[in-house]
Amino acid sequence: MRHVPAAFLAAATAIPLVSFFHIHMDFSEEISEDSKQLPSSAPLRLRHLIFEYSGPAVRSICDFLLHPRNPAYTQQIERLAIRIDSQSASYDERILTACAQTLRHLIINPGDLITIPQLPFVREVEIKVFVGDSRRLPSFFPSNFSQIASSLPLVEVITLVFVVEPLYPEVEWADQGPLPILGPSFMNRVQLLHLRRVRCKLLERNGFGSMSALLDRFVAAMESKMPGLLGTGNSGVHLGCPIVMSTVF
Incomplete structure (x- = not known):
C-alpha cells in the first residue's frame, strides 16, 4: 500500500497481530502532531508485529511507532518478526530496544551483520x-x-x-x-x-x-x-x- 496516512497505522494498533509488507507512508505533507498521538477511541492491543520488508518503508513506519508521543505502541509487543539489513539496521535496533521488556518470541531474518540490544525476556x-x-x-x-x-x-x-x-x-x-x-x-x-x-x-x-x-x-x-x-x-x-x-x- 502507498500513501498510507498516519491515522491508518494508529488504528492498526487496536489489532493484536499486524504485518507490514511494502507499506509506504504519505510524505506529501507533514504528519500533524495530533495524528501522532495515541487515539483514545482505539484500545491498544498490539502483541505481534511483523516487518517483512526493509528500506524506506520500514523507516517511515518506525518513525511513527517510535515517536516520543507514542511510547505505548511498542511496549506491549510479545512477538516480533523482523528483517534486518544494512538499509534499516538502526531502525531495527530501535524497535527491538523499545520492545525489550515485553518481547518473548523473536523471529529474525538477518541479511547482513547485525547488532541487537539485550533482550532479557526472550x-x-x-x-x-x-x-x-x-x-x-x-x-x-x-x-x-x-x-x-x-x-x-x-x-x-x-x-x-x-x-x-x-x-x-x-x-x-x-x-x-x-x-x-x-x-x-x-x-x-x-x-x-x-x-x-x-x-x-x-x-x-x-x-x-x-x-x-x-x-x-x-x-x-x-x-x-x-x-x-x-x-x-x-x-x-x-x-x-x-x-x-x-x-x-
Missing part, C-alpha cells in the same frame, strides 16, 4: 538463514549467531530455518566448522545456559530437487555444525535434525 528465537544453491552459510552468520546468543540470556528454544534453492543432482554442504557455542565444548558454555532445544528447519524454494539426497546431506551438515549437541539428550538439549524436528518444504 524465550524463543527463530533465525532465517539463506543458503541458496551453494549449500554454504553466509560468512557473517557465525558472528550473528554469537551476538544473538549473548543478547538473549534466557532463550530456551532456538529454531534455525535454512532456505535453499533446489539442485539436481544434490551437492554436499560446505564444511565451515561448528557454530560458535554449539561446538564440542558446548557443555562448558557460559552462554545459552537455559537452552533446552535447537530446531533446524529446511525450506526449499520451488521444491523440484531430490528430497532424499537433500535431507541426507542436511542432517550430516547440521551434525557437523553442532557437534556439542550430539548425545546431550539427558541434558534436555536436542539437535533438531529430521529425527526430532519439524521439516518444512
Whole structure:
C-alpha cells in the first residue's frame, strides 16, 4: 500500500497481530502532531508485529511507532518478526530496544551483520538463514549467531530455518566448522545456559530437487555444525535434525 496516512497505522494498533509488507507512508505533507498521538477511541492491543520488508518503508513506519508521543505502541509487543539489513539496521535496533521488556518470541531474518540490544525476556528465537544453491552459510552468520546468543540470556528454544534453492543432482554442504557455542565444548558454555532445544528447519524454494539426497546431506551438515549437541539428550538439549524436528518444504 502507498500513501498510507498516519491515522491508518494508529488504528492498526487496536489489532493484536499486524504485518507490514511494502507499506509506504504519505510524505506529501507533514504528519500533524495530533495524528501522532495515541487515539483514545482505539484500545491498544498490539502483541505481534511483523516487518517483512526493509528500506524506506520500514523507516517511515518506525518513525511513527517510535515517536516520543507514542511510547505505548511498542511496549506491549510479545512477538516480533523482523528483517534486518544494512538499509534499516538502526531502525531495527530501535524497535527491538523499545520492545525489550515485553518481547518473548523473536523471529529474525538477518541479511547482513547485525547488532541487537539485550533482550532479557526472550524465550524463543527463530533465525532465517539463506543458503541458496551453494549449500554454504553466509560468512557473517557465525558472528550473528554469537551476538544473538549473548543478547538473549534466557532463550530456551532456538529454531534455525535454512532456505535453499533446489539442485539436481544434490551437492554436499560446505564444511565451515561448528557454530560458535554449539561446538564440542558446548557443555562448558557460559552462554545459552537455559537452552533446552535447537530446531533446524529446511525450506526449499520451488521444491523440484531430490528430497532424499537433500535431507541426507542436511542432517550430516547440521551434525557437523553442532557437534556439542550430539548425545546431550539427558541434558534436555536436542539437535533438531529430521529425527526430532519439524521439516518444512
